[in-house]
Amino acid sequence: MLRRSATAFAVLAALSLGACAGGGDRPTGDLAASKVTTIGVNSYLWRASLDALSFMPLVQTDSNGGVIVTDWYVNPQVPTERMKVTVTILDQDLRADALRVAALREVNRGGQWVAAPVAAATTQKLEDIILTKARDLRRGAISG
Template identity: 80%
Template structure:
């Protein structure tokens, strides 16, 4: 498994928070449920690991592998210090499927020293979901091939 540097992950995350997303599709092969099932935690292990990898640049507040919830603390991107994000990822299934991961985000902007709630573009959460799914598929491919 190749580890990404913290800078690469930070850039990926910054892009994820600023780029619009493509619609995700499920690429779950038919008849291959056993390889995508989880055996040791309550949710799909590839999605769980991929979520932790994708959000590794953000401080974590809560992780629950049985319930499939990861909550980050507020993260301020050094390139945009007047904006901060907080992300909650829910893994909803034991199968590696596109609809098994849900991302919710909060965004605030700093106005005169006060953090004020700001809208989050739907493309931002979709892009994060896509990054998590892509990473999960890569992890699965490397574990099946190895």
């Protein structure tokens, strides 16, 4: 439970603060990173994405198409702002370019939700969180 709380906190921080970190390199010749799934996309990326977004209500999950769509989420610490996230997994390989995160943000102005910009660093940070978690899952599967 503590680990899930830490993940939720990291994702909330990414959505709120928009901190940025770099991506990852494509592994070469790593069978554990590719085609390890009976679903249509990389299972590590899929599980990591679901785990990273577990605190948000889900609207759609399609493991064959690799799409996860959340419903609007209001952070209790910032009730005048809400976010909606779409994660798309594009490949069966565990690579940085196999993951796309898109986010929508709205702010409450006079009782109306109005579209607001999302910092590019916000989606980049969420991608980094998912990729790190997926790599940890893969390492655990290989060593365990």
